[in-house]
Amino acid sequence: MTATERVPAIDGWFTTSEPYTLIGAKCTDCATYVFPPRSGACPNPDCDSMELEPAPLSRRGTVWSYTENHYAPPAPYVAAEPFEPYALAAVQLEAEGIVILGQVAKGVMAADLSIGMEVEVDLQVLYRDADGVDHWIWTWAPAAPEASA
Amino acid sequence: MTATERVPAIDGWFTTSEPYTLIGAKCTDCATYVFPPRSGACPNPDCDSMELEPAPLSRRGTVWSYTENHYAPPAPYVAAEPFEPYALAAVQLEAEGIVILGQVAKGVMAADLSIGMEVEVDLQVLYRDADGVDHWIWTWAPAAPEASA
Amino acid sequence: MATERDLVVLGVGMHPWGKWGRNFVEYGLVAAKAALADAGMVWRDIQFVAGADTIRNGYPGFVAGSTFSQAMGWTGAQISSSYAACASGAQGMQSARAQILAGFADVAMVIGADTTPKGFFAPVGGERKEDPDWQRFHLLGATNPAFFALNARRRIDVFGDTPDDFAMVKVKNSKAGVANPYARFRKEFTLDDFAGSPIVSDPLRLLDICATSDGAAAVIICTPEYAKAKLGTLEGTVRIRAVANTTPTYPQVRLELPDIATDSNAVVAAPALGFKDSVAHNAYEQAGLGPEDLSCAEVYDLSTALELDWYENLGLCPEGEGASLVRSGATALGGRVPVNASGGLASFGEAIPAQAIAQVCELTWQLRGQADGHQVEDAKVGLAINQGLFGHGSCTILSK
Amino acid sequence: MATERDLVVLGVGMHPWGKWGRNFVEYGLVAAKAALADAGMVWRDIQFVAGADTIRNGYPGFVAGSTFSQAMGWTGAQISSSYAACASGAQGMQSARAQILAGFADVAMVIGADTTPKGFFAPVGGERKEDPDWQRFHLLGATNPAFFALNARRRIDVFGDTPDDFAMVKVKNSKAGVANPYARFRKEFTLDDFAGSPIVSDPLRLLDICATSDGAAAVIICTPEYAKAKLGTLEGTVRIRAVANTTPTYPQVRLELPDIATDSNAVVAAPALGFKDSVAHNAYEQAGLGPEDLSCAEVYDLSTALELDWYENLGLCPEGEGASLVRSGATALGGRVPVNASGGLASFGEAIPAQAIAQVCELTWQLRGQADGHQVEDAKVGLAINQGLFGHGSCTILSK
Numbered sequence A, B: 001m002t003a004t005e006r007v008p009a010i011d012g013w014f015t016t017s018e019p020y021t022l023i024g025a026k027c028t029d030c031a032t033y034v035f036p037p038r039s040g041a042c043p044n045p046d047c048d049s050m051e052l053e054p055a056p057l058s059r060r061g062t063v064w065s066y067t068e069n070h071y072a073p074p075a076p077y078v079a080a081e082p083f084e085p086y087a088l089a090a091v092q093l094e095a096e097g098i099v100i101l102g103q104v105a106k107g108v109m110a111a112d113l114s115i116g117m118e119v120e121v122d123l124q125v126l127y128r129d130a131d132g133v134d135h136w137i138w139t140w141a142p143a144a145p146e147a148s149a
Numbered sequence C, D: 001m002a003t004e005r006d007l008v009v010l011g012v013g014m015h016p017w018g019k020w021g022r023n024f025v026e027y028g029l030v031a032a033k034a035a036l037a038d039a040g041m042v043w044r045d046i047q048f049v050a051g052a053d054t055i056r057n058g059y060p061g062f063v064a065g066s067t068f069s070q071a072m073g074w075t076g077a078q079i080s081s082s083y084a085a086c087a088s089g090a091q092g093m094q095s096a097r098a099q100i101l102a103g104f105a106d107v108a109m110v111i112g113a114d115t116t117p118k119g120f121f122a123p124v125g126g127e128r129k130e131d132p133d134w135q136r137f138h139l140l141g142a143t144n145p146a147f148f149a150l151n152a153r154r155r156i157d158v159f160g161d162t163p164d165d166f167a168m169v170k171v172k173n174s175k176a177g178v179a180n181p182y183a184r185f186r187k188e189f190t191l192d193d194f195a196g197s198p199i200v201s202d203p204l205r206l207l208d209i210c211a212t213s214d215g216a217a218a219v220i221i222c223t224p225e226y227a228k229a230k231l232g233t234l235e236g237t238v239r240i241r242a243v244a245n246t247t248p249t250y251p252q253v254r255l256e257l258p259d260i261a262t263d264s265n266a267v268v269a270a271p272a273l274g275f276k277d278s279v280a281h282n283a284y285e286q287a288g289l290g291p292e293d294l295s296c297a298e299v300y301d302l303s304t305a306l307e308l309d310w311y312e313n314l315g316l317c318p319e320g321e322g323a324s325l326v327r328s329g330a331t332a333l334g335g336r337v338p339v340n341a342s343g344g345l346a347s348f349g350e351a352i353p354a355q356a357i358a359q360v361c362e363l364t365w366q367l368r369g370q371a372d373g374h375q376v377e378d379a380k381v382g383l384a385i386n387q388g389l390f391g392h393g394s395c396t397i398l399s400k
């Protein structure tokens, strides 16, 4: 299976081929960003636009806060059996002025994180469905130093 | 299987042995009736009682109105396949001053009914579950003339 | 005459009714922006947002006031999210009206939108043995049309109505709806069409019963002072004379959706005025008006036969004479008191939280003389009435 | 000083919090009857019923105003049914308050009850890809405690708080709750208990997070005229000085339940006052009071750390000094401004639609001097604040 065949757990929120990138939406009028991407109206109350177009977001950001789930979340989360604790991080994207929550790359735990730390978008398997198909989700992974902007 | 082993589709609303009787509740204070039976408060706004006790209702009543379902109702109704139209009747119980809706006995259709007609409580199978167990429900059946009060 | 307490309808807007299955929020946004444009206002002017909820669209539907406020852009405005089944929009109207009359806001938006599944309305999921809605579906298969049919059958057997009388309602409403750009079904039906329409719940046919639709409506209301400052005059403005939301009085002895049984009248006698009569009565009393004052009315024709009931509940004719009234042409466009000049639910289908708000939109256009092609001549007073499951009666009266 | 616009709390009643899994209506009935008894009234006196909805109990939960009205006995009263997540009770309060101040009723009941499943709150059923609540659970497993934990972690890393500071909140609240007959958990916890409490969402342990409970609360409010006619005097009555329901102002730059992302501040700068600060600010403004006037406060301690945030949002201390405040004893019974003298959610667990109403019950008892065993000395002004998902901030201020 090549990377481009990855099935996203939700359509249109991120690219499934490298470089992995979150996709938000951007108002064609006032240029405000939103994530997740949506149709409908611009959320800026002073902007009357109903045109939001897909917009790739910065691949890197800094950790605003983080936590670690020690119990399996309830459905509709599809938890692995046995459940393994994993971390979540809320990450600030500087250019877009948005904080986005995401799972942290497997194996990177709360103890490995700190506020202000640089992370970047990666993908990992969220769950395998009954048909054996893997569904992928974006993650926040510690940023590779060589690619630092 | 004897009649007493009949599994009711809902507990406590009717007897499952003859004579088949609907069971409402009656306020121990002001004697008002309610159906379906319930716990909680008396629905008479001038009565402060919270004691409602199970009370058998008149087995016979007169048809207030009726209809015939020509399409299978959606879940949580468990419709037979193929679906067979059946009648529903709203029946006035004189002594209790209540109109109660019910399925009409199988085979008795709208054309066989009229407003004011006398009917009595009977039971029939509502559905068979995945384990092969029949779940029974009350019905309104044309009243047997000999038992007329 | 209107008083200082009679708020002004400053703007109205709708999204056309249809069946697309899109996110309900998108429909609501279109209606909200249309209402703002109609009022000549911008979103930030709105001080209070009263959302009418939808219960089949997850969390955003439960907090409609919040959902639309966020979608339009958070401004810090106060909000409410109301649910009253088919009367949700009317409860939203009263929420906004009370906030304004209480002095918490000068101007408010009432908004509702829905996207609906195909076919019969089914109850929300899960096995809930104490929920009357679950009970009636699971134990009896008593759908909404079955309840409509019980009432229709009463009309036939007690008043001598015929299925043709019911069909006349659809014929009338579908004819009016042809000209309404917001209506979903813009096809005129004839009595002949009914023979080919399958029986759903005897005696009602598919054509007697309203469909479920997607749709949205929004209304902007304000104090007379606010309107005067904005418009320079109150001349010609549409005023809210009554919003009567009424519950039954025990014992409720008419079998009503979704209950399997009525209350008992063995110990406590039934009130002199039946529930649906009392809903209209309270509105007339609030407005200081009566049935003779109505130029037109929008009533909830969930079924054709139900419209005939409403004629009687509204006092447009004595009990049992609804069929004669529709046959006389009095309730058709051009008649004495046109009912459902919009085309009614027959032409729209039901978009639950939007419907009662859409009635106010329609009446506003009628009173302004903007109902092109389905205009009631010289409309001065309009009434909208509906009923939601679980004892939610609502009646709104507007006047010029 | 209270004005004519400051309504009177005439009666309050609760059903104890617990976990029995019975029909929520039964709990509500007990609370309603207790409030009526407290007010010396009968059910028929109530002119308006404002229900706070529960969304996990089928149709009756969606129409709480109707459900309780029918269960107590239909009287024809007007009703409303409101949903605003954890702030539902406060939205119900404002609904009733506005109806009264608008002149539609003199006296109203606000009521909410819930029965809740075990464990984490999960979203309502179905695959709804456009529902933020579905998204955060399905895609991230971001439970409510995970969101609480993100904020707690900020406190640790930015302000230097320690897990012990958080535990101090529970130690304080559990001690107060021991004496409250309506509290579910009446056990005093010590710092030592925390070591044995499992981590749920790092850095928060099970003892840091409030449980879900069954419970009910009802409040009866009326005009000062009505109260005076009934009581002969307004002396000693509890008055409603503010009910501020506030939404965020765009852009909302603090990550809040249930959203996966914040708004963007790239184009529009964030408002000077953060959302939760603005909720308190609006209430103070309505009441003409400030933090220095408070005798006590009930705040939504969904997590221990969250209570420290509220201290700062309420202006009880500067930002970042919440931990010092709890450590100083100022917010404990006997301190300068006791917070959660009821025991808080730590002792009650959360019964969503009842909780904000229960806060008003508690404050009423405090102001009347009836909070046996957990009485705040000489309480004159009390404040309740909470926040519901989807931008529902609410703050109520009562005074004697």
Ligand SMILES: [Zn+2]
Residues within 6 Å of the ligand: A027, A028, A029, A030, A031, A032, A042, A043, A044, A047, A048, A049
């Ligand atoms: Zn924009």
Ligand SMILES: [Zn+2]
Residues within 6 Å of the ligand: B027, B028, B029, B030, B031, B032, B042, B043, B044, B047, B048, B049
């Ligand atoms: Zn009684």
